[in-house]
Amino acid sequence: MNAYLTVDAGLAARGVRLAVGVGQGERVAVMGPNGAGKSTLFGLCAGLLRPDEGRVALGGQVLADASGAWIPPHRRGIALLAQEPLLFPHLSVLENVAFAPRAAGAQRGAARAAAGRWLEEVGASALADRRPAELSGGQAQRVAIARALAAEPRVLLLDEPFAALDVDAAPALRRLLRRVLAGRTALVITHEPLDAHLLADRVLVLEGGRAAEDGSTAEVLERPRSRFAAGLAGLNLLQGIGPAAAAGAGTSRSSSAAASSGTAAGARISIEGLGEVSGTVPEGADQPAGGEAAVAVFRPADVSVFAPHDAPHGSPRNVWPATVLELEPRGAHVRVHCAPGTEASRPGVAGPSAGEASAGAGAAAPGILADLTPAAAAELDLVPGAGVVLVVKATAVSVYAVG
Amino acid sequence: MNAYLTVDAGLAARGVRLAVGVGQGERVAVMGPNGAGKSTLFGLCAGLLRPDEGRVALGGQVLADASGAWIPPHRRGIALLAQEPLLFPHLSVLENVAFAPRAAGAQRGAARAAAGRWLEEVGASALADRRPAELSGGQAQRVAIARALAAEPRVLLLDEPFAALDVDAAPALRRLLRRVLAGRTALVITHEPLDAHLLADRVLVLEGGRAAEDGSTAEVLERPRSRFAAGLAGLNLLQGIGPAAAAGAGTSRSSSAAASSGTAAGARISIEGLGEVSGTVPEGADQPAGGEAAVAVFRPADVSVFAPHDAPHGSPRNVWPATVLELEPRGAHVRVHCAPGTEASRPGVAGPSAGEASAGAGAAAPGILADLTPAAAAELDLVPGAGVVLVVKATAVSVYAVG
Amino acid sequence: TQPGAHRTLTVFAASSLSGAFTRIGERFEAANPGVDVVLSFAGSSDLAAQITQGAPADVFAAADGATMERVAGAGQALAPERFATNSLVIAVAPGNPHGITGLADLARPGLRVVACAPQVPCGAAAHRAAAAARGEGSAGGGGGVVLHPVSEEPNVTDVLGKVTSGEADAGLVYATDVQRSGGAAEAVRFPEAAQAVNAYPIAALTGARDAALAGEFVRFVVGEEGQGVLADAGFGAP
């Protein structure tokens, strides 16, 4: 692997075992449910945790390995912005930001000047003389970002940098980070797909201490292969298998050449509980192969909801009876959580939909989301438990192999 | 005021002075930029801060006033879930949750049983025997929520309960909170309009230590009167004044009867830098009055973007030349940040748009957001600095008085 | 006092008396069945302070007259009697490696000498002895001994400690102290010591719970048996 930063290491005590490579100047968004091992990955890189298996390397130099090789944190050139701001409580805001330049040997005056510039960049100049205890949570995080940036590190690790920022302040910092991260090697832990889009070239999804998905941001968020990634991108994802007899232009994985011709190829996959689902194979994706894992992905806005008695019929549409689980107002629209099947056919449907069941995303029950206008929802008289019919045009459904 | 919880108090040291009433069983979302005084409001209610002006009362009983009246926190029946989980580090997760029942006098066994139930409700039963130090940030916050719920308080204060939760775990907790908050008196600090919709009947927006907006969730988020609230709801908001000669059906505030007839009345307001803006007065809102403050509100999705040379003309449309500041990918669409006016007429436009300028939302420069498909954006060859023409149909613009 | 009744006698004695009085106590108990002698040893002035503050003592045996006078002056001691004397010797390491034969040798340069501070009884005695060596206290009298101790200890025990630990080459202590050191130090006697004999007074206290018993103990100490024990311990006759 000719990656710049290589983590091929594990920490048995936390049930984490990862193999990840990051190229120089590449920015990676690290996503995944709570406890997936995101912070552990950062600890291994920064030198706050020692791997008990495998090794961590940067620019060809082994930083740590299980046999005892060890470069201490301060000589790694890897700055870590932790979930909590952890500003030094005894230093003023300006001195906090000047800390890294000072540590790097800058004179007091030069370090303070540099700190002043970084504070200005994060819009916190007015706070320069305050003590960390006098800052609100958001202000503190903003200063912590400036402090990490001031270290001008080889690799920058940001652990949920926006967690404590309000909707109003976050965009400005996103823009700042976008500017300063350009050309830098950086990893950003985030739960926000927007950050992945804006700040990263690549998305790494961790689940249960393992890398579950890894690819370009567009790929992972636009053509997710896991429910977790689909959930991040705000998409429905149904897992199934390719048809016994392929219905599309090709019959095997190698047929992706057909898809790349520019004409979307039609395909069907079969999904437990829903039967066959029709869709198109997006450009660059693999045609579902018979009997192999495939997914159907579509936007909630492309799902139409009808009362059971007047659902439209006829190809090329997917028509599924379903039960409403919950209505979730979302600004200008209402998101309807549905479980495929009718109430009668699914006794015991009480509430779980994607993500409810437990801490892990893997255990999520299959569910379909539909976005309606509030007016439409009111007209259909939707309430949890109501039976509906969901209709999705085949042209709105992407199907592809994920084997 | 016949409110259940009344805060009419100030804390000069933090520049906070609030007058807020909450009815029994009412759920209020508290929103506002960092440092607005949200946590300070909670501290005053919970009894962690003493007001130096005014008083705080609950159910007719004065909890605290500036002259020294004081009910200590533990006899207020007001539970506070802080931004940080602050789980007791020496107790197991189960014992943490059992803390409040024990404090209320329950037997050990009964308290543990209750704690077990609450843990189950938040989906954290598996963590019961762990120590707080062994939890990830998200897991800890989930347990903290269970612990606050287990106190079964008269008023529940939740300070950013979802701040540390991932997208996958948050919905389940939102649903839980929604269920348990129903019928309770609760205040929730959040930066997420979704939480306001789901968990609150009312939204209170704080800015600079003062209540800036206060109304039903629908009202505040669908007909915002401030840029901050509009930003929360994902809407554009332009501030202007009613026309010298009213163009609509009525000429004064009392004419809102005309609007309530069900037919949306047309109206124009004048906005500095944009001239006259046409729109309709939504049901229940006030007709803009001549010379008085009014706003124009519209969805970014309703803004069409054209190259300068081929913009459509003709009523009833608003047509504004503008300069692109930034492109922000957002899942399925691209959000374009624009500043009205052309590059030539606005020298020095460097990057600021809503929210960038500084910590406060009030200082935001006027900007217009437009949502496009990635394809449309690519076709228009939009880059920061490009000149464009923005077009919004009058029927998509709500105008109303905010005097 | 009924025979056979259990009686307790509390005796406060200067710490230099601890060996001798422990034995005297045992003998007194043997001679008076049913009597329990409890001994408290400390520096004389500690004991005096304790007694004037109301300590429940029956008998006080001090190492010098001044402390006894403090107790008597407070009206708490009945007719103090001298019961022993103690004279100064030069304590040196076993085998006398520096060959010290008299007080004059202590002025030798390079020799590390310790003594008691002049404020305490043994220091006062040392001063008297040194003055005697210079010629009966006459100022500037023909060149006798001027001591330059490297340390002036507040307690004779500390003087002896410096000698037995080897820190000091010689120290001025009481004969009984060397005797009790069990061979850790050796005594060099010198004639001027006769000018600085220290007298030990004993008295029954007015606060005694059993005045008769206290008086009996005092008589026992000054009596034949007590004097015998004291002589064995190296004390001189009163």
Next chain:
Amino acid sequence: MPGWIWAPAALGALFVVLPLAGILARVDWARFPSLVTSDSSLAALRLSLGTAAASTVLVLLLGVPLALALARGTLPGLRVLRGLVLLPLVLPPVVGGLALLYTFGRLGLVGRWLDVAGVQLAFTTAAVVMAQAFVSLPFLVVSLEGALRTAGGRYEAVAATLGASPTHAFRRVTLPLVLPGLASGTVLAFARSLGEFGATLTFAGSLQGVTRTLPLEVYLQREADPDAAVALALVLVAVAAAVVALAYGRRAAGGLR
């Protein structure tokens, strides 16, 4: 931690450990068993352990509330009080004993009233406990107050909003949180009580089995029989070491959970 720290740290450790070795080197091992099992030695050991335990309990009863009041109270005079409470640390113990005598002795400030009530403290085992408590109280207060300040009031605030009365929060939150500080303060106080000499001698006297604790026995023996004194001192060190090891061992284990 910078690596060079080890050099001065080792020097510091040597400075403490070497003198202990110095004592060990002087012990007359042949006579050791008989020296330390003599009647008077055993009586002194028993008395020392009993009084040190009692004074530690007294110190906990008075010191924990005092530390809490100093750390959390807001009365104006507290800063002066905090200074005063430290003073027994600086007083030579003999002066401390005199102070106790002038106060609780039969003729003392308080003692004269106690005497009227028929209570006599000086020269009883109770006096030993008081002397030990007087010198060890500051140890507990200082350790605990520091722990209370660092633990901060945030967890107590959370407990209050969960409905815990101050007493409940104190027992279930504050005390467990400062347990390391409390444990080390208790060990220090016990150790200091065990080694207390000057104040005991002055205030309580030196009566075998009643007030003559191990350090007093060592002092007494030192004149007559230095070997015995050294042997007894070693016993004192060993008992102290055992207590310290026990307390620290448990604390370290607690810290791992």
Next chain:
Amino acid sequence: MPGWIWAPAALGALFVVLPLAGILARVDWARFPSLVTSDSSLAALRLSLGTAAASTVLVLLLGVPLALALARGTLPGLRVLRGLVLLPLVLPPVVGGLALLYTFGRLGLVGRWLDVAGVQLAFTTAAVVMAQAFVSLPFLVVSLEGALRTAGGRYEAVAATLGASPTHAFRRVTLPLVLPGLASGTVLAFARSLGEFGATLTFAGSLQGVTRTLPLEVYLQREADPDAAVALALVLVAVAAAVVALAYGRRAAGGLR
């Protein structure tokens, strides 16, 4: 804080404050000025302040690294060492002095080599400083180690990822963070040095202006003139109170920022 805490807290405060009042009540105020300004008193005061300051510096130089090593180090023997370092607390000072004598004295373990090298410690002011440092070192180490443990390594970890070498992080982060613990440890050590008596007398002797510190002067005066002793003890208390007040005053102000 529960309200009932004030009752035992007040009792605890009284227990310490009353004996101090007991001393005050005994001072002969008419003679006080002449008693405390005598040559010997002033010499003792000067010597005490000088040696206590010097021993505090020595304790800082040795104790700070030692506390750091104990709090952050991971060597297997550290737990034993932690216990050993506490031992001087439990030793009666006279025994501590003996231990120093057996180690650094002319015939001691280390002293015999020093003697060969021409270095003699006994009866010098340096010996006073050593005796004071020996008894006060544990005070600093215990306070500081506690503070280091509660401060935890999280800020040091952040400093490291910002490129700070362990030494830089130690100076700029660790030390400032534990400043309250360091300050109170330093005050304790200074106060303990100021009050040190038994070890000084045993190891260093008692010569005016060279080794006779204020506590030794008090002890000596007590034999001859108890009034003078009480007056001097009061001076000792006043000096200690001033130091403690100064240190605590600054600390409280620092805590407010």
